[in-house]
Amino acid sequence: MPELEARHATVYYGTNRVLEDVSLTVAEHTVTAFIGPSGCGKSTFLRLFNRMNDFLPDFRLEGEIRLHDQNIYAPHTDVEELRKQVGMVFQQPNPFPKSVYDNVTYGLVLQGQRAKAVLDAAVEKALRQAALWDEVKDHLRKSALALSGGQQQRLCIARALAISPHTLLMDEPASALDPIATAKIEELVQELKQDYTILIVTHNMQQARRVSDKTAFFNFGRLIEYGDTPALFEQPQQEQTQHYLRGHFG
Numbered sequence: 001m002p003e004l005e006a007r008h009a010t011v012y013y014g015t016n017r018v019l020e021d022v023s024l025t026v027a028e029h030t031v032t033a034f035i036g037p038s039g040c041g042k043s044t045f046l047r048l049f050n051r052m053n054d055f056l057p058d059f060r061l062e063g064e065i066r067l068h069d070q071n072i073y074a075p076h077t078d079v080e081e082l083r084k085q086v087g088m089v090f091q092q093p094n095p096f097p098k099s100v101y102d103n104v105t106y107g108l109v110l111q112g113q114r115a116k117a118v119l120d121a122a123v124e125k126a127l128r129q130a131a132l133w134d135e136v137k138d139h140l141r142k143s144a145l146a147l148s149g150g151q152q153q154r155l156c157i158a159r160a161l162a163i164s165p166h167t168l169l170m171d172e173p174a175s176a177l178d179p180i181a182t183a184k185i186e187e188l189v190q191e192l193k194q195d196y197t198i199l200i201v202t203h204n205m206q207q208a209r210r211v212s213d214k215t216a217f218f219n220f221g222r223l224i225e226y227g228d229t230p231a232l233f234e235q236p237q238q239e240q241t242q243h244y245l246r247g248h249f250g
């Protein structure tokens with residue numbers, strides 16, 4: 001059974017159709033990159049998997065998005081529970097104006113966890129997973145806003161991991177970062193896939209190539225090509241993919 005699946009997903013914002021009949025499956029513990037020109041619907045597609053588009057006015061989905069073979073848009077779906085299972089990291093690091101510690105424990109505290117030993121252990125585990133522990137372990141009470149941009153983004157990843165999701169959605173997680181911080185995020189993505197299933201939107205073709213197992217190329221709201229990353233980059237089957245990769249548009 002695939003971990004995630006889109007079945008004939010078509011999305012409208014009002015009367016504007018931004019995704020058309022997109023179907024794909026994602027296996028667990030893989031990294032899948034979504035690439036394509038600006039405005040082709042990558043972020044919209046990504047946000048379908050934790051229902052983040054529900055916040056947008058006039059959003060409408062036809063088709064199904066399935067997690068572990070359950071349609072997550074079925075009536076009575078517990079959306080809060082879904083978002084615990086499917087975490088998200090955004091383009092701009094967005095730590096809360098709180099301490100490093102309080103950022104990581106935020107979700108757990110919201111869930112009612114108060115035991116200091118449990119919270120302490122969760123903080124260390126999540127920060128280690130996000131490859132940030134060594135840099136912040138002596139400053140856990142410091143404001144998260146005092147960290148560098150790259151550290152803030154890894155903190156946001158730790159915050160997402162602390163509530164034990166099994167899927168992580170990353171929307172251009174490194175595009176606001178310098179090359180060194182970007183390399184750290186890429187390394188981290190590779191490590192995290194041992195435990196998580198990762199979907200990542202990126203404008204950076206080299207990054208997609210480096211970090212992902214599968215790549216999906218979108219154009220004008222359609223999924224043009226989807227396959228193993230080396231094959232898609234080295235021998236794209238569709239003319240539109242070939243043009244895009246040659247830099248003809250995008």
Ligand SMILES: Nc1ncnc2c1ncn2[C@@H]1O[C@H](COP(=O)(O)OP(=O)(O)OP(=O)(O)O)[C@@H](O)[C@H]1O
Nearest residue numbers: 013018036037038039040041042043044045056057
């Ligand atoms: N909140 C919204 N309301 C209406 N239309 C929207 C909204 N968000 C995005 N769109 C439109 O939907 C289309 C797809 O946008 P989306 O952000 O998903 O594309 P993208 O491929 O991720 O783009 P980019 O690479 O520039 O981030 C675009 O035409 C965009 O203008």
